[in-house]
Amino acid sequence: MQFKVLLFIFTPMEKQLEDIKAIREMMEKSSKFLSLSGLAGITAGITAIVGASFAYFYLLRYPGATDFNRFQEMIILLADAMLVLIISIGFALYFSWKKAKKKKLKFINKATLSTIYNLGIPLLTGGIFSLILLFRGNVEIIASNTLLFYGLGLVNASKYTFEEIHYLGITEIILGIAAAIFLYHGIIFWTIGFGVCHIVYGAIMYKKYDLK
């Protein structure tokens, strides 16, 4: 009798483990943006470092004296930032689209849209606010401002994608606050936040999720 009960328990054990695995997989697959690629982070990081180096070595080191120069610098700085943003988003979409294809996931699903929407609101707000700061001449605080809004956006969107995004967001927020305290070294914190952190988190995520 005892033996019979044991046999009955042990045979379906495998099935129950498989069931739990299937449940977890289906919950994740249906509610999370899993095609986000680690390579997107790595390329965004490299682009940010190149962009920041350009800003630092060609513009900020030789602040223009006349008003005309200042305006010109502002426009070049803005173009530099926009270029970094567009290239990063372009690569992020490309690598994520490729990963979705490889893993046979649907690229555009509810979770993708939720991620974009929840990241987009703080990001757009921060972007507009940064533009206002730029045209009002408060250039020093912009690095801190972009880090803070980006970090808040990541934390906000992280429940629809990988948990690492949550910690990346927290890191960006801390760097943003640091950049506000050490106001005149903002570009260093910006480079760490958008450059180094993206590369580090991108590499971690690439190793953890993409190589499998």
Place this chain on the structure above:
Amino acid sequence: MANIISNLNKAFDSRIRLGIMSVLMVNDSVDFNTLKELLELTDGNLASHIKALESLEYIQSSKQFIGRKPNTQYAITDEGRRSFQEHLNALEQLIR
């Protein structure tokens, strides 16, 4: 032990029904085609399992129109959520 096994819900014995319930546990509502793609099923296969879960009142459907196309949305009921949670607890206890 025997008591725990009896807590396993027979309705969730099939992997497909398990899948449907899992998706609806974490999404407010999901339409037929999304479910079909997620679970990699044919129309008929999915429909029969949905029907079974609907008749148990574990899930509910609501029809709406997107343009002229009918679109059926599925959502989990309170009863469904409770039953699935019980099933999950039983599974967890069994493999402990």
